[in-house]
Amino acid sequence: MEIEIKDVEHLAGLARMVVSDKEKELLCHDLREILAYVSQVKEVSVAIGEPEPGELHNVMRDDVNPHESGIHTETLVSAAPSRAGNRVSVKKIL
Protein backbone atom coordinates (compact mmCIF):
# COMPACT_ATOMS: atom_id res chain seq x y z
CA MET A 1 0.00 0.00 0.00
CA GLU A 2 1.20 3.41 -0.91
CA ILE A 3 1.42 5.93 1.91
CA GLU A 4 -0.43 9.21 1.29
CA ILE A 5 -0.31 12.48 3.19
CA LYS A 6 -3.59 11.59 4.89
CA ASP A 7 -2.00 8.37 6.16
CA VAL A 8 0.88 10.34 7.67
CA GLU A 9 -1.67 12.61 9.34
CA HIS A 10 -3.57 9.58 10.66
CA LEU A 11 -0.40 7.96 12.03
CA ALA A 12 0.73 11.23 13.58
CA GLY A 13 -2.65 11.49 15.27
CA LEU A 14 -2.31 7.94 16.65
CA ALA A 15 1.19 8.75 17.90
CA ARG A 16 -0.04 12.01 19.46
CA MET A 17 2.19 14.23 17.33
CA VAL A 18 1.63 16.99 14.80
CA VAL A 19 3.85 17.44 11.82
CA SER A 20 4.18 20.58 9.70
CA ASP A 21 3.14 20.46 6.04
CA LYS A 22 6.77 20.38 4.96
CA GLU A 23 7.51 17.54 7.42
CA LYS A 24 4.45 15.69 6.09
CA GLU A 25 5.87 15.77 2.54
CA LEU A 26 9.27 14.53 3.67
CA LEU A 27 7.82 11.87 5.96
CA CYS A 28 5.45 10.68 3.24
CA HIS A 29 8.37 10.22 0.88
CA ASP A 30 10.62 8.59 3.50
CA LEU A 31 7.92 6.28 4.82
CA ARG A 32 7.00 5.14 1.31
CA GLU A 33 10.61 4.28 0.59
CA ILE A 34 11.22 2.55 3.89
CA LEU A 35 7.92 0.70 3.78
CA ALA A 36 8.68 -0.56 0.28
CA TYR A 37 11.90 -1.96 1.66
CA VAL A 38 10.57 -3.51 4.86
CA SER A 39 7.64 -5.04 2.96
CA GLN A 40 10.16 -7.62 1.80
CA VAL A 41 9.62 -9.22 5.19
CA LYS A 42 6.36 -10.56 3.75
CA GLU A 43 8.41 -12.70 1.37
CA VAL A 44 9.67 -14.84 4.22
CA SER A 45 7.71 -18.04 4.04
CA VAL A 46 5.01 -18.44 6.64
CA ALA A 47 5.91 -22.07 7.20
CA ILE A 48 9.26 -21.19 8.72
CA GLY A 49 9.71 -19.87 12.19
CA GLU A 50 6.56 -20.08 14.21
CA PRO A 51 7.45 -19.23 17.81
CA GLU A 52 7.16 -22.30 20.03
CA PRO A 53 4.23 -22.13 22.44
CA GLY A 54 5.51 -21.19 25.88
CA GLU A 55 8.85 -20.00 24.47
CA LEU A 56 8.31 -16.59 25.94
CA HIS A 57 6.74 -16.12 29.33
CA ASN A 58 6.28 -13.28 31.76
CA VAL A 59 8.69 -13.02 34.66
CA MET A 60 7.10 -11.72 37.82
CA ARG A 61 8.22 -11.40 41.38
CA ASP A 62 6.09 -12.34 44.37
CA ASP A 63 3.88 -9.52 45.57
CA VAL A 64 5.58 -9.23 48.95
CA ASN A 65 7.88 -6.81 50.79
CA PRO A 66 6.53 -3.48 49.58
CA HIS A 67 8.89 -0.59 50.18
CA GLU A 68 8.01 1.96 52.85
CA SER A 69 5.22 4.18 51.59
CA GLY A 70 6.34 7.58 50.38
CA ILE A 71 10.11 7.06 50.29
CA HIS A 72 10.35 7.74 46.56
CA THR A 73 7.62 10.38 46.30
CA GLU A 74 9.77 13.52 46.45
CA THR A 75 12.34 12.16 43.99
CA LEU A 76 9.65 11.25 41.51
CA VAL A 77 7.32 14.24 41.85
CA SER A 78 10.24 16.69 41.68
CA ALA A 79 10.81 15.55 38.08
CA ALA A 80 7.33 16.65 37.00
CA PRO A 81 7.06 19.82 34.91
CA SER A 82 4.30 21.05 37.20
CA ARG A 83 3.34 19.91 40.67
CA ALA A 84 0.93 20.73 43.45
CA GLY A 85 2.39 19.41 46.67
CA ASN A 86 2.87 15.68 46.30
CA ARG A 87 0.87 15.50 43.13
CA VAL A 88 1.73 15.95 39.46
CA SER A 89 -0.37 18.77 38.10
CA VAL A 90 -1.98 18.90 34.62
CA LYS A 91 -4.81 20.86 33.06
CA LYS A 92 -8.32 19.67 33.75
CA ILE A 93 -8.97 16.35 32.03
CA LEU A 94 -12.74 16.10 32.01
Next chain:
Amino acid sequence: MDISNLTIKKAHSILVAKEVSARELAERYLKEAHAKSGLNAYREIFDDVIAQAGEAQKLIDAGTATMVTGIPLAIKDNILIKGKIASASSKMLENYRASYDAGVTEKLRRAGSILVGRTNMDEFAMGSSTESSFYGKTLNPHNPKCVPGGSSGGSAAAVAGGIAIAALGSDTGGSIRQPAAFCGCVGLKPTYGKVSRYGLGAYSSSLDQIGPITQNVEDAAILYDIIAGHEPKDSTSANMAHQSVATTLNADRKMTIAVIENYLNEASPEVRNRMMDGIKALEKAGHKIMYRNFINSKYDIATYYVIATAEASANLSRYDGVRYGNRGSNENLKEMFIQSRSLGFGEEVKRRILLGTFVLSSGYYDAYYIKAQKARHFIKAQYEAIFKEADLIFMPVTPTSAFEFGSKADPLEMYLSDIYTISLNLTGLPGISIPLGMDSKGLPVGGQLIGQAYGEQALLDGALSLERELGL
Protein backbone atom coordinates in the same frame (compact mmCIF):
# COMPACT_ATOMS: atom_id res chain seq x y z
CA MET B 1 55.42 9.38 35.00
CA ASP B 2 53.68 8.92 31.68
CA ILE B 3 50.01 8.37 32.36
CA SER B 4 48.79 8.63 28.81
CA ASN B 5 47.57 5.66 26.76
CA LEU B 6 46.49 3.71 29.80
CA THR B 7 44.36 0.63 29.54
CA ILE B 8 42.20 -0.54 32.46
CA LYS B 9 44.79 -3.15 33.33
CA LYS B 10 47.75 -0.74 33.25
CA ALA B 11 45.93 1.97 35.15
CA HIS B 12 44.84 -0.54 37.77
CA SER B 13 48.40 -1.70 38.36
CA ILE B 14 49.86 1.78 38.77
CA LEU B 15 47.01 2.81 41.08
CA VAL B 16 47.40 -0.24 43.27
CA ALA B 17 51.19 0.22 43.31
CA LYS B 18 50.54 3.81 44.43
CA GLU B 19 52.62 5.14 41.54
CA VAL B 20 49.74 7.51 40.85
CA SER B 21 46.74 8.51 42.95
CA ALA B 22 43.13 8.23 41.84
CA ARG B 23 42.94 12.00 42.05
CA GLU B 24 45.96 12.53 39.77
CA LEU B 25 44.56 10.10 37.24
CA ALA B 26 41.12 11.74 37.33
CA GLU B 27 42.68 15.20 37.00
CA ARG B 28 44.65 14.11 33.97
CA TYR B 29 41.59 12.76 32.22
CA LEU B 30 39.55 15.85 33.12
CA LYS B 31 42.28 18.05 31.64
CA GLU B 32 42.35 15.98 28.44
CA ALA B 33 38.56 15.95 28.21
CA HIS B 34 38.43 19.75 28.44
CA ALA B 35 41.29 20.12 25.95
CA LYS B 36 39.44 17.92 23.47
CA SER B 37 35.99 19.39 24.01
CA GLY B 38 35.93 20.10 20.26
CA LEU B 39 35.17 16.41 19.70
CA ASN B 40 31.83 16.95 21.44
CA ALA B 41 32.15 13.42 22.81
CA TYR B 42 30.85 14.38 26.26
CA ARG B 43 27.46 15.98 26.70
CA GLU B 44 28.48 16.84 30.21
CA ILE B 45 31.53 16.28 32.37
CA PHE B 46 30.30 15.65 35.90
CA ASP B 47 31.23 18.08 38.65
CA ASP B 48 31.94 15.39 41.25
CA VAL B 49 34.75 13.54 39.46
CA ILE B 50 37.36 14.53 42.06
CA ALA B 51 35.02 13.53 44.89
CA GLN B 52 34.54 10.14 43.18
CA ALA B 53 38.32 9.84 42.96
CA GLY B 54 38.49 10.41 46.71
CA GLU B 55 36.10 7.51 47.29
CA ALA B 56 38.10 5.31 44.91
CA GLN B 57 41.32 6.12 46.78
CA LYS B 58 39.73 4.86 50.01
CA LEU B 59 39.14 1.48 48.38
CA ILE B 60 42.69 1.41 47.03
CA ASP B 61 44.15 2.32 50.43
CA ALA B 62 42.03 -0.33 52.15
CA GLY B 63 43.33 -2.94 49.75
CA THR B 64 39.83 -3.64 48.39
CA ALA B 65 40.21 -2.09 44.93
CA THR B 66 38.54 -3.91 42.03
CA MET B 67 39.95 -3.89 38.50
CA VAL B 68 37.96 -0.74 37.71
CA THR B 69 38.45 1.21 40.95
CA GLY B 70 39.68 4.69 40.10
CA ILE B 71 39.33 4.06 36.37
CA PRO B 72 37.82 7.03 34.44
CA LEU B 73 34.84 5.82 32.40
CA ALA B 74 32.50 7.57 29.97
CA ILE B 75 28.83 6.61 30.20
CA LYS B 76 26.31 6.91 27.36
CA ASP B 77 23.64 9.56 27.89
CA ASN B 78 20.82 6.97 28.04
CA ILE B 79 22.13 5.12 31.09
CA LEU B 80 20.75 6.48 34.35
CA ILE B 81 23.06 7.88 37.01
CA LYS B 82 21.00 9.06 39.98
CA GLY B 83 20.90 12.83 40.29
CA LYS B 84 22.58 13.40 36.94
CA ILE B 85 20.83 14.50 33.78
CA ALA B 86 20.15 11.63 31.37
CA SER B 87 18.83 13.18 28.20
CA ALA B 88 19.32 10.39 25.63
CA SER B 89 20.64 13.38 23.66
CA SER B 90 17.09 14.56 23.13
CA LYS B 91 15.29 17.83 23.69
CA MET B 92 12.49 15.89 25.35
CA LEU B 93 14.70 14.98 28.31
CA GLU B 94 17.10 17.89 28.22
CA ASN B 95 16.76 18.62 31.94
CA TYR B 96 15.61 15.25 33.19
CA ARG B 97 17.52 14.13 36.28
CA ALA B 98 17.65 10.39 36.84
CA SER B 99 15.71 9.35 39.91
CA TYR B 100 17.62 6.10 40.30
CA ASP B 101 20.84 4.40 39.27
CA ALA B 102 20.79 1.94 36.39
CA GLY B 103 21.76 -1.59 37.36
CA VAL B 104 25.11 -1.14 35.61
CA THR B 105 25.65 2.22 37.34
CA GLU B 106 25.16 0.61 40.75
CA LYS B 107 27.73 -2.03 39.87
CA LEU B 108 30.26 0.52 38.61
CA ARG B 109 29.79 2.68 41.71
CA ARG B 110 30.22 -0.28 44.03
CA ALA B 111 33.36 -1.23 42.15
CA GLY B 112 34.72 2.29 42.71
CA SER B 113 35.04 3.37 39.10
CA ILE B 114 35.05 7.06 38.14
CA LEU B 115 32.08 8.16 36.03
CA VAL B 116 33.62 11.10 34.17
CA GLY B 117 30.60 12.22 32.21
CA ARG B 118 27.74 11.34 29.91
CA THR B 119 28.46 10.91 26.21
CA ASN B 120 26.72 12.20 23.11
CA MET B 121 24.56 9.81 21.12
CA ASP B 122 21.96 9.65 18.37
CA GLU B 123 18.67 10.84 19.88
CA PHE B 124 17.04 8.02 21.83
CA ALA B 125 19.68 5.69 20.34
CA MET B 126 18.07 5.90 16.90
CA GLY B 127 20.86 6.29 14.41
CA SER B 128 24.21 5.13 13.11
CA SER B 129 26.23 8.32 13.09
CA THR B 130 25.42 10.42 16.20
CA GLU B 131 24.27 13.10 13.73
CA SER B 132 20.74 13.04 15.11
CA SER B 133 21.76 14.21 18.59
CA PHE B 134 19.87 17.32 19.62
CA TYR B 135 23.22 18.67 20.89
CA GLY B 136 25.29 18.59 17.73
CA LYS B 137 27.52 16.02 16.13
CA THR B 138 30.50 14.24 17.63
CA LEU B 139 33.71 14.13 15.60
CA ASN B 140 35.64 10.98 14.76
CA PRO B 141 39.06 11.42 16.45
CA HIS B 142 40.72 9.89 13.38
CA ASN B 143 39.22 12.41 10.98
CA PRO B 144 37.12 15.43 12.00
CA LYS B 145 35.18 15.32 8.69
CA CYS B 146 33.92 11.84 9.48
CA VAL B 147 31.25 10.49 11.78
CA PRO B 148 32.28 8.47 14.84
CA GLY B 149 29.41 6.09 14.13
CA GLY B 150 26.32 5.70 16.27
CA SER B 151 24.36 5.60 18.26
CA SER B 152 27.17 5.31 20.87
CA GLY B 153 29.38 7.74 18.92
CA GLY B 154 30.30 9.85 21.94
CA SER B 155 31.43 6.81 23.94
CA ALA B 156 33.59 5.49 21.08
CA ALA B 157 35.05 8.95 20.39
CA ALA B 158 35.87 9.37 24.09
CA VAL B 159 37.85 6.12 24.18
CA ALA B 160 39.53 6.67 20.80
CA GLY B 161 40.25 10.29 21.73
CA GLY B 162 41.97 9.32 24.97
CA ILE B 163 39.49 11.15 27.21
CA ALA B 164 38.21 8.05 28.96
CA ILE B 165 40.01 4.77 29.57
CA ALA B 166 36.86 2.88 28.62
CA ALA B 167 33.16 3.54 28.11
CA LEU B 168 29.71 2.02 28.20
CA GLY B 169 27.47 2.14 25.19
CA SER B 170 24.20 0.48 24.23
CA ASP B 171 23.54 -1.65 21.16
CA THR B 172 20.13 -2.21 19.57
CA GLY B 173 21.14 -2.69 15.92
CA GLY B 174 24.91 -2.26 16.13
CA SER B 175 25.27 0.89 18.20
CA ILE B 176 28.28 -0.36 20.16
CA ARG B 177 29.98 -2.40 17.47
CA GLN B 178 29.71 0.05 14.59
CA PRO B 179 31.09 3.16 16.38
CA ALA B 180 33.81 0.95 17.88
CA ALA B 181 34.74 -0.13 14.33
CA PHE B 182 34.63 3.45 13.00
CA CYS B 183 36.82 4.73 15.84
CA GLY B 184 39.30 1.87 16.07
CA CYS B 185 38.08 0.53 19.42
CA VAL B 186 36.87 -2.81 20.71
CA GLY B 187 33.10 -2.96 21.23
CA LEU B 188 31.22 -5.87 22.80
CA LYS B 189 27.50 -6.53 22.58
CA PRO B 190 26.83 -9.26 25.13
CA THR B 191 24.23 -12.00 24.79
CA TYR B 192 20.78 -10.51 25.32
CA GLY B 193 19.99 -10.76 29.02
CA LYS B 194 23.56 -10.91 30.32
CA VAL B 195 23.66 -7.22 31.24
CA SER B 196 20.77 -5.55 33.01
CA ARG B 197 18.59 -3.12 31.09
CA TYR B 198 17.27 -1.66 34.35
CA GLY B 199 17.92 2.06 34.02
CA LEU B 200 18.75 1.97 30.30
CA GLY B 201 16.45 4.32 28.40
CA ALA B 202 14.41 1.85 26.38
CA TYR B 203 14.46 2.06 22.59
CA SER B 204 13.57 -1.48 21.51
CA SER B 205 13.21 -3.71 24.54
CA SER B 206 13.79 -7.08 22.87
CA LEU B 207 16.94 -5.81 21.13
CA ASP B 208 18.69 -3.35 23.52
CA GLN B 209 21.84 -4.35 25.40
CA ILE B 210 24.49 -2.36 27.27
CA GLY B 211 28.14 -3.23 26.65
CA PRO B 212 31.72 -1.99 26.93
CA ILE B 213 33.72 0.06 24.42
CA THR B 214 37.41 -0.28 25.21
CA GLN B 215 40.94 -0.03 23.83
CA ASN B 216 41.57 -3.76 23.76
CA VAL B 217 39.88 -7.12 24.23
CA GLU B 218 41.16 -7.73 27.75
CA ASP B 219 39.68 -4.43 28.97
CA ALA B 220 36.36 -5.37 27.33
CA ALA B 221 36.38 -8.65 29.26
CA ILE B 222 37.23 -6.86 32.52
CA LEU B 223 34.48 -4.26 32.16
CA TYR B 224 31.99 -6.91 30.99
CA ASP B 225 32.67 -8.93 34.15
CA ILE B 226 31.82 -5.88 36.28
CA ILE B 227 28.51 -5.08 34.56
CA ALA B 228 27.22 -8.57 33.75
CA GLY B 229 25.01 -10.68 35.96
CA HIS B 230 21.41 -11.45 36.88
CA GLU B 231 19.31 -8.43 37.74
CA PRO B 232 16.06 -9.04 39.63
CA LYS B 233 14.69 -5.66 38.52
CA ASP B 234 14.99 -6.52 34.81
CA SER B 235 12.51 -9.23 33.90
CA THR B 236 14.45 -10.00 30.71
CA SER B 237 17.66 -10.59 32.64
CA ALA B 238 19.14 -14.06 32.10
CA ASN B 239 18.51 -16.05 35.25
CA MET B 240 22.04 -17.35 35.65
CA ALA B 241 25.03 -16.51 37.83
CA HIS B 242 27.79 -14.73 35.92
CA GLN B 243 31.06 -16.62 35.44
CA SER B 244 34.09 -14.36 35.10
CA VAL B 245 35.57 -14.30 31.61
CA ALA B 246 38.52 -11.91 32.13
CA THR B 247 40.34 -14.13 34.62
CA THR B 248 40.10 -17.16 32.32
CA LEU B 249 40.94 -15.57 28.96
CA ASN B 250 42.79 -18.01 26.77
CA ALA B 251 44.17 -16.74 23.47
CA ASP B 252 45.62 -20.18 22.72
CA ARG B 253 42.23 -21.84 22.44
CA LYS B 254 41.84 -23.24 18.93
CA MET B 255 38.42 -23.07 17.35
CA THR B 256 36.54 -23.54 14.09
CA ILE B 257 35.53 -20.18 12.68
CA ALA B 258 32.99 -19.71 9.89
CA VAL B 259 33.60 -16.74 7.58
CA ILE B 260 30.42 -15.48 5.91
CA GLU B 261 31.61 -15.28 2.34
CA ASN B 262 28.74 -13.42 0.69
CA TYR B 263 28.93 -10.66 3.30
CA LEU B 264 32.67 -10.40 2.75
CA ASN B 265 32.15 -10.02 -0.99
CA GLU B 266 29.43 -7.40 -0.60
CA ALA B 267 31.57 -5.15 1.59
CA SER B 268 33.74 -2.39 0.14
CA PRO B 269 37.18 -3.41 -1.17
CA GLU B 270 38.86 -1.57 1.73
CA VAL B 271 36.84 -3.50 4.32
CA ARG B 272 37.42 -6.73 2.39
CA ASN B 273 41.19 -6.18 2.42
CA ARG B 274 41.30 -5.71 6.17
CA MET B 275 38.97 -8.68 6.64
CA MET B 276 41.41 -10.81 4.62
CA ASP B 277 44.15 -9.69 7.03
CA GLY B 278 41.89 -10.79 9.85
CA ILE B 279 41.25 -14.20 8.28
CA LYS B 280 44.98 -14.74 7.73
CA ALA B 281 45.62 -13.79 11.35
CA LEU B 282 42.98 -16.23 12.60
CA GLU B 283 44.57 -18.99 10.49
CA LYS B 284 48.03 -18.15 11.82
CA ALA B 285 46.62 -18.28 15.33
CA GLY B 286 45.73 -21.90 14.64
CA HIS B 287 41.98 -21.70 14.10
CA LYS B 288 40.26 -23.71 11.38
CA ILE B 289 38.52 -21.44 8.85
CA MET B 290 35.46 -22.52 6.89
CA TYR B 291 33.34 -20.52 4.48
CA ARG B 292 29.58 -20.27 4.64
CA ASN B 293 26.87 -18.05 3.20
CA PHE B 294 23.93 -16.34 4.79
CA ILE B 295 20.67 -15.67 3.01
CA ASN B 296 20.41 -12.15 1.66
CA SER B 297 20.78 -9.61 4.46
CA LYS B 298 17.84 -7.55 3.17
CA TYR B 299 15.51 -9.65 5.34
CA ASP B 300 17.55 -8.78 8.41
CA ILE B 301 17.16 -5.07 7.84
CA ALA B 302 13.49 -5.32 6.91
CA THR B 303 12.79 -7.40 10.01
CA TYR B 304 14.77 -5.08 12.25
CA TYR B 305 13.11 -1.90 11.05
CA VAL B 306 9.67 -3.41 11.60
CA ILE B 307 10.38 -4.76 15.09
CA ALA B 308 12.61 -1.96 16.39
CA THR B 309 10.29 0.80 15.24
CA ALA B 310 7.23 -1.04 16.57
CA GLU B 311 8.84 -1.45 20.00
CA ALA B 312 10.16 2.11 19.90
CA SER B 313 6.72 3.52 19.18
CA ALA B 314 5.45 1.69 22.27
CA ASN B 315 8.43 2.62 24.46
CA LEU B 316 8.43 6.27 23.50
CA SER B 317 4.74 6.65 24.22
CA ARG B 318 5.78 7.28 27.85
CA TYR B 319 7.12 10.70 26.82
CA ASP B 320 3.92 12.63 27.20
CA GLY B 321 5.03 15.67 29.18
CA VAL B 322 3.08 14.56 32.26
CA ARG B 323 5.51 13.17 34.83
CA TYR B 324 8.96 14.14 33.50
CA GLY B 325 10.65 15.67 30.47
CA ASN B 326 9.69 18.81 28.59
CA ARG B 327 6.03 19.71 28.59
CA GLY B 328 4.44 21.50 25.65
CA SER B 329 1.38 23.74 25.77
CA ASN B 330 -0.98 23.06 28.58
CA GLU B 331 -4.32 23.92 26.93
CA ASN B 332 -5.90 20.55 27.50
CA LEU B 333 -4.59 17.05 28.00
CA LYS B 334 -4.53 16.03 24.36
CA GLU B 335 -2.84 19.27 23.32
CA MET B 336 -0.27 18.75 26.04
CA PHE B 337 0.56 15.28 24.72
CA ILE B 338 0.76 16.49 21.14
CA GLN B 339 2.81 19.60 21.84
CA SER B 340 5.21 17.84 24.22
CA ARG B 341 5.89 15.12 21.69
CA SER B 342 5.98 17.23 18.55
CA LEU B 343 8.41 19.74 20.01
CA GLY B 344 10.45 17.27 22.01
CA PHE B 345 11.28 14.67 19.35
CA GLY B 346 13.67 15.09 16.44
CA GLU B 347 13.13 14.05 12.82
CA GLU B 348 14.56 10.54 12.97
CA VAL B 349 12.69 9.72 16.15
CA LYS B 350 9.42 10.93 14.65
CA ARG B 351 10.08 8.91 11.51
CA ARG B 352 10.61 5.72 13.49
CA ILE B 353 7.64 6.29 15.76
CA LEU B 354 5.38 6.77 12.73
CA LEU B 355 6.74 3.68 11.02
CA GLY B 356 6.30 1.69 14.22
CA THR B 357 2.76 3.00 14.62
CA PHE B 358 2.01 1.89 11.07
CA VAL B 359 3.29 -1.68 11.43
CA LEU B 360 1.32 -2.14 14.64
CA SER B 361 -1.87 -0.57 13.37
CA SER B 362 -5.08 -2.42 12.65
CA GLY B 363 -4.99 -4.07 9.23
CA TYR B 364 -1.20 -4.11 8.99
CA TYR B 365 -0.16 -5.81 12.22
CA ASP B 366 -0.24 -9.33 10.76
CA ALA B 367 1.43 -8.44 7.50
CA TYR B 368 4.29 -6.56 9.12
CA TYR B 369 4.85 -7.07 12.82
CA ILE B 370 3.79 -10.70 13.14
CA LYS B 371 5.61 -11.54 9.91
CA ALA B 372 8.75 -9.85 11.22
CA GLN B 373 8.62 -11.87 14.44
CA LYS B 374 8.43 -15.02 12.37
CA ALA B 375 11.29 -13.84 10.16
CA ARG B 376 13.31 -13.36 13.32
CA HIS B 377 13.08 -17.10 14.02
CA PHE B 378 14.14 -17.81 10.48
CA ILE B 379 17.23 -15.63 10.93
CA LYS B 380 18.07 -17.29 14.23
CA ALA B 381 17.78 -20.72 12.60
CA GLN B 382 20.44 -19.73 10.07
CA TYR B 383 22.89 -18.94 12.84
CA GLU B 384 22.05 -22.13 14.69
CA ALA B 385 22.75 -24.15 11.56
CA ILE B 386 26.24 -22.64 11.29
CA PHE B 387 26.96 -23.08 14.99
CA LYS B 388 26.43 -26.82 14.55
CA GLU B 389 29.69 -26.81 12.60
CA ALA B 390 31.60 -23.78 13.90
CA ASP B 391 32.45 -22.28 17.28
CA LEU B 392 32.51 -18.68 16.11
CA ILE B 393 31.49 -16.65 13.07
CA PHE B 394 33.64 -13.93 11.49
CA MET B 395 32.20 -11.22 9.29
CA PRO B 396 32.51 -7.48 8.68
CA VAL B 397 31.05 -4.96 11.11
CA THR B 398 30.27 -2.34 8.47
CA PRO B 399 30.26 -2.23 4.66
CA THR B 400 32.59 0.80 4.68
CA SER B 401 34.82 2.74 7.06
CA ALA B 402 33.52 5.94 8.69
CA PHE B 403 31.58 8.07 6.22
CA GLU B 404 31.56 11.86 6.05
CA PHE B 405 29.02 14.00 7.87
CA GLY B 406 25.86 14.51 5.82
CA SER B 407 26.77 11.84 3.28
CA LYS B 408 23.90 9.55 4.25
CA ALA B 409 21.08 12.06 4.26
CA ASP B 410 18.64 9.51 2.86
CA PRO B 411 17.31 7.56 5.86
CA LEU B 412 17.06 4.27 3.98
CA GLU B 413 20.70 4.56 2.90
CA MET B 414 21.65 5.02 6.55
CA TYR B 415 19.56 2.01 7.58
CA LEU B 416 21.22 -0.19 4.93
CA SER B 417 24.62 0.45 6.49
CA ASP B 418 23.58 -1.65 9.49
CA ILE B 419 23.48 -4.88 7.47
CA TYR B 420 26.17 -6.78 9.37
CA THR B 421 25.30 -5.84 12.91
CA ILE B 422 21.53 -6.05 13.03
CA SER B 423 21.02 -9.81 13.02
CA LEU B 424 22.81 -10.17 16.36
CA ASN B 425 20.23 -8.02 18.07
CA LEU B 426 17.42 -9.96 16.40
CA THR B 427 18.92 -13.27 17.54
CA GLY B 428 20.31 -12.12 20.92
CA LEU B 429 23.76 -13.52 20.12
CA PRO B 430 26.94 -11.90 21.44
CA GLY B 431 29.29 -10.11 19.09
CA ILE B 432 32.50 -8.13 19.33
CA SER B 433 34.08 -5.60 17.00
CA ILE B 434 37.88 -5.73 16.86
CA PRO B 435 40.16 -3.26 15.04
CA LEU B 436 41.71 -4.86 11.94
CA GLY B 437 43.82 -1.91 10.82
CA MET B 438 43.34 1.21 8.73
CA ASP B 439 42.01 1.77 5.25
CA SER B 440 43.88 3.83 2.63
CA LYS B 441 42.35 7.03 4.02
CA GLY B 442 43.67 6.34 7.52
CA LEU B 443 40.27 5.36 8.89
CA PRO B 444 39.87 2.32 11.15
CA VAL B 445 38.21 -0.87 9.91
CA GLY B 446 36.74 -3.40 12.32
CA GLY B 447 36.00 -7.12 12.05
CA GLN B 448 33.18 -8.86 13.91
CA LEU B 449 33.37 -12.13 15.77
CA ILE B 450 30.07 -13.69 16.79
CA GLY B 451 29.59 -16.30 19.46
CA GLN B 452 26.89 -18.67 20.60
CA ALA B 453 24.36 -17.53 23.15
CA TYR B 454 26.07 -17.13 26.56
CA GLY B 455 29.35 -18.09 24.87
CA GLU B 456 31.26 -14.91 25.79
CA GLN B 457 34.28 -16.88 27.00
CA ALA B 458 34.87 -18.51 23.61
CA LEU B 459 34.07 -15.24 21.88
CA LEU B 460 36.58 -13.25 23.91
CA ASP B 461 39.20 -15.98 23.65
CA GLY B 462 38.87 -15.85 19.86
CA ALA B 463 38.93 -12.06 19.88
CA LEU B 464 42.05 -12.01 22.02
CA SER B 465 43.84 -14.44 19.70
CA LEU B 466 42.94 -12.26 16.70
CA GLU B 467 44.11 -9.09 18.43
CA ARG B 468 47.35 -10.73 19.50
CA GLU B 469 48.08 -12.11 16.03
CA LEU B 470 47.36 -8.81 14.31
CA GLY B 471 49.69 -7.05 16.76
CA LEU B 472 48.36 -3.58 15.97
